[in-house]
Structures are given as structure tokens and as C-alpha cells.
Amino acid sequence: MSKLQFFLLLVAIAQLVFVFEFVRRRKLLESFALLWMTVGLGGVALVVLRPVIDDLADAVGIAYGASLVLALGIAFLLLVCMSLSLHVSKLESRVEVLAAEVAFLRGVREPVAQDD
Amino acid sequence: MVLTGLLVVIPALNEEATVAAVVRAARGSLGADVLVVDDGSSDRTAEIAQAAGAWVLSHPFNLGVGAALRSGFRYAAERGYPTVLQLDADGQHDPAFAAALFAPLEDGADLVVGSRFAAGFEVGRARRTCMRWLARIVSRRAHVAITDTTSGFRAFGKRAVERFAESYPTEYLSDTVEALLLAAAWQLDIREVPVEMRPRQGGHPSTGSVKSLYHLIRLVLVIALDRVRLPIDHRSK
Numbered sequence: 001m002s003k004l005q006f007f008l009l010l011v012a013i014a015q016l017v018f019v020f021e022f023v024r025r026r027k028l029l030e031s032f033a034l035l036w037m038t039v040g041l042g043g044v045a046l047v048v049l050r051p052v053i054d055d056l057a058d059a060v061g062i063a064y065g066a067s068l069v070l071a072l073g074i075a076f077l078l079l080v081c082m083s084l085s086l087h088v089s090k091l092e093s094r095v096e097v098l099a100a101e102v103a104f105l106r107g108v109r110e111p112v113a114q115d116d
Numbered sequence: 117m118v119l120t121g122l123l124v125v126i127p128a129l130n131e132e133a134t135v136a137a138v139v140r141a142a143r144g145s146l147g148a149d150v151l152v153v154d155d156g157s158s159d160r161t162a163e164i165a166q167a168a169g170a171w172v173l174s175h176p177f178n179l180g181v182g183a184a185l186r187s188g189f190r191y192a193a194e195r196g197y198p199t200v201l202q203l204d205a206d207g208q209h210d211p212a213f214a215a216a217l218f219a220p221l222e223d224g225a226d227l228v229v230g231s232r233f234a235a236g237f238e239v240g241r242a243r244r245t246c247m248r249w250l251a252r253i254v255s256r257r258a259h260v261a262i263t264d265t266t267s268g269f270r271a272f273g274k275r276a277v278e279r280f281a282e283s284y285p286t287e288y289l290s291d292t293v294e295a296l297l298l299a300a301a302w303q304l305d306i307r308e309v310p311v312e313m314r315p316r317q318g319g320h321p322s323t324g325s326v327k328s329l330y331h332l333i334r335l336v337l338v339i340a341l342d343r344v345r346l347p348i349d350h351r352s353k
Contacts, residue, residue, distance in 0.1 A: 096286060100187050102176050108151070108191065109162070109172040 005047045012043030035080070122148040123197035125188030126170070127181050128205035132159040133318035135205045139168035142203060145211045151191055152205070153184040161205075181268075182291030186284035189272070193281035198274040207317030209269040216309045217271035226276040226304035229262060229296075230269035230311035237313060246332060250293055253339055258300035262308050266292045269311055276304055283348045288323055289331040290338060297342050 001009075019036045022028035028036075046053065046069060054065040062068045124142045128135050135152060142150050152165035156178035166172045173187055185202065192200050199221060203209045209230070217228045239247070250265045266289065272280065279302055285294040299306055323331070 096179055096183055099176050099179055100183060100190075103173050103187060104190070106174070109166055109174075111169045111171060112167045 001047075005050065009044065009047045012040050012047065015043065016040035039076075121196070121198045122146065122201060123188075123192045123195075123199070124148050124150045124201045124203055124211075125185065125192070126150065126152045126165075126203050126205050127155055127184035127188065128152050128157065128161050128165065129155045129178060129181075129184075129322050130157045130159045130161060131205035131319050132157075132161045132164050134207045134316075135161055135165045135170075136168040137317065138203060138205055138207050138209075139165055139170040142201075142211045143169050146201070146214055148201070149197070151188055153188050155179055155181065155184040180286040180291065181288060182284050182286035182295070185291060185295075186280065186286070189277050189281040189284065192277050198277065200272040200277050202268060202270045202272070204268050206319055206321075208313050208315070210312065210314060213269070213311040214271070216311060217269070220307040220309065221271055221273045224305060225307040226273045227296075227299050227306045228271040229264060229267050229306070229308045230271075230313075231262070231264035231267055231308050232311065232313040233263040250335075254293060254296050254300075257297055257342070258306050260306050260308070262296065262306065264308070265296055267313075268292055269313065279304070285338075285348065287331065287334070288327075289335050293335055294338050294342075297339070298348075301342075 016037060019028065019033055019040060023030065023033040050065070053069060057063070057065040057068040060068070062071075124146060126135070126138060126142070139150050139152065142148065150170040152162070152170040152172050154162040154165070154172055154174040156175045162172045162174050173191060175184065175187070188202075189200060199218070201211075201214055201217065203211065213230060217230055220228045233247075247264070247266065251263050254265045255261050268291075276299065280295070283298070285291055285298065296306065
């Protein structure tokens with residue numbers, strides 16, 4: 001195992017530990033935890049399966065294995081960002097409905113008595 | 117002119133300097149009930165409006181003019197007001213012109229826009245170009261000539277009030293322009309009448325110029341997608 005591989009392994013394991021800790025403290029929903037744990041495990045797999053990646057890159061015509069990982073990584077992150085934007089949009093419209101509902105539940109304030 | 121069943125809806129965000137005068141003018145000249153929808157103001161807009169004789173509905177935080185209007189329509193629909201007059205809280209709109217907006221309603225219109233251009237209002241060149249472009253697009257889609265698509269001086273009949281109570285575009289500029297497209301899609305009868313507008317009577321505009329530009333660009337997307345989009349649905353999400 002090269003120095004680089006060892007370092008990458010450390011990063012992947014650190015990520016798994018962080019995700020585990022966030023779920024334990026109930027700060028991260030299980031669905032998101034699953035996503036990020038898969039990413040961490042993927043990191044570990046990358047370290048272990050380095051020769052396989054080179055073969056794979058060769059098969060699709062990419063000269064350098066790391067480029068394949070980089071390209072796939074960027075594509076994956078874009079997908080994650082898109083799905084988060086969808087989540088946020090949904091939450092925003094829900095918040096808007098709820099906030100208006102709160103206004104109606106609190107009720108309309110009557111005009112202060114006037115001398116007219 | 118006193119119209120029965122009229123609710124004046126005034127969306128307000130931090131307009132404590134002007135809201136009282138607007139409420140008093142609306143009550144005085146129209147003899148109508150006035151609802152101020154306080155859209156998360158951090159100043160004393162709500163208390164001042166209440167003291168001036170308005171009913172006040174307060175959003176817990178800022179949701180946008182369109183959301184404030186939707187709450188106004190919902191209130192009108194729930195309490196059985198068949199007609200809504202929308203007024204700006206900054207004193208730009210003179211309730212004395214409201215009669216001109218109500219006349220087409222009695223003639224069967226659902227939405228009447230008060231246009232400042234028909235009465236010769238002057239704006240800067242960049243703004244004029246944008247507003248003309250919007251006017252052309254909206255007029256084509258609504259099959260009626262609208263010159264002032266961003267005017268917030270409007271009157272709504274029963275059909276419009278009931279539909280807008282359920283669904284109304286929230287964001288800045290959408291609350292005026294997109295609402296017209298929506299009304300056109302619902303085949304509501306839209307009309308425009310000339311009105312005079314005054315400059316803002318005090319306080320500060322809540323949207324700066326960079327933000328306006330962003331909203332204009334966003335509006336281009338809204339307009340481009342308008343005919344292929346699914347309807348807004350505020351109930352089931």
C-alpha cells in the first residue's frame with residue numbers, strides 16, 4: 001500500500017466516523033446517512049481496488065485511472081446538489097404554506113376602536 | 117363611491133411611515149373594510165395599521181408580496197367579500213381612483229389593472245424597455261392590451277378572489293406579472309383602466325436594483341416556461 005493509498009484510506013474512514021457520529025446524535029436523517037456512508041465505503045473500495053479502476057479506465061478509453069474517479073466523482077456531486085436543491089424547494093414551499101397557516105391560526109387582529 | 121362587500125387588501129413590509137395614511141384614505145373614501153397583511157415587518161407596521169382602523173393579519177416572517185396577497189384573497193374568500201381592491205402600502209395609489217377600477221367589474225370583468233402609463237407616467241429608459249417588453253408578452257397571452265403589467269393597483273371580482281385564494285405566485289414581480297398570466301390561463305376577464313400614481317409617500321422600497329434585475333431574469337424563465345408548466349398547488353405537497 002502506497003503512502004497515498006494509506007492517506008486516502010484514513011480520509012474515507014474519518015468520513016465514516018463523522019457520519020456515524022451525526023446519526024448517533026440524530027443530526028442527520030438516516031436516508032442522508034446511508035448516502036454518505038456509501039460514499040465513505042466507496043472511498044475505501046477505491047483504495048483497495050486500485051488495479052480494477054485502472055482496468056476499467058482502460059476499457060472505456062481513459063488513460064489514467066484517477067481521471068475516471070475524478071469524472072465520476074464530479075458527476076456524483078452534481079447529482080447530490082440537484083437532489084438537495086429539489087429538497088430545499090419542497091421545504092420552501094411547505095414553509096410558506098405553514099407560515100401563512102400560522103398567520104390564520106393566530107387570527108386577524110381587529111381594528112382598534114375609532115371615534116367614527 | 118361605496119361598494120358593498122369590498123375588502124381593501126394592503127400588503128405591507130416595514131411601511132410604518134405611510135401605512136396609517138393609506139388605511140385612513142381607503143376607509144374614508146371607500147367606506148370599506150381594510151385588511152393589512154403584515155408580511156413579517158420588523159417595525160410597528162401592524163400596530164399602526166390596527167390603530168388606523170385596519171384589520172391586520174401578520175405573517176410570522178417575510179414570505180413575499182404574492183404570499184401576502186394570497187393570504188388577503190383567502191381572508192376575503194373565507195369571510196365572503198366578493199370584491200378585493202389591492203393597494204400599495206407606500207401611498208402610491210390614490211383610493212380616489214378606485215371607482216375607475218370598479219366600473220369594469222360591474223360590467224363582468226374579473227381582474228382590473230390600474231395603469232399608470234395610460235395616464236402618462238414617466239420612467240427611466242431601461243425600465244421602460246423592460247416594461248414594454250413585459251406588456252407585449254402579457255397582452256399577447258391575455259388577448260387584451262395591458263400596458264402596465266407590474267402595477268399593484270388592481271381590483272378583483274369574485275371569481276378571481278376565489279381562484280387566487282388557492283393559488284397565487286409568491287415572488288417579487290411574479291406577484292404582478294405572473295398573476296396576469298395565471299389569470300389569462302384561467303380565462304378570467306382582464307381589463308385595464310388608466311389611473312394616476314403618486315411617488316412613494318415615505319419609507320424605503322424593499323427591493324434594490326440588483327435584486328430587481330435578478331427577479332427580472334427569473335421572470336424571463338417563468339414566462340418561457342409558463343405554457344408547459346403544471347399548475348401551482350399549495351395544498352398537496
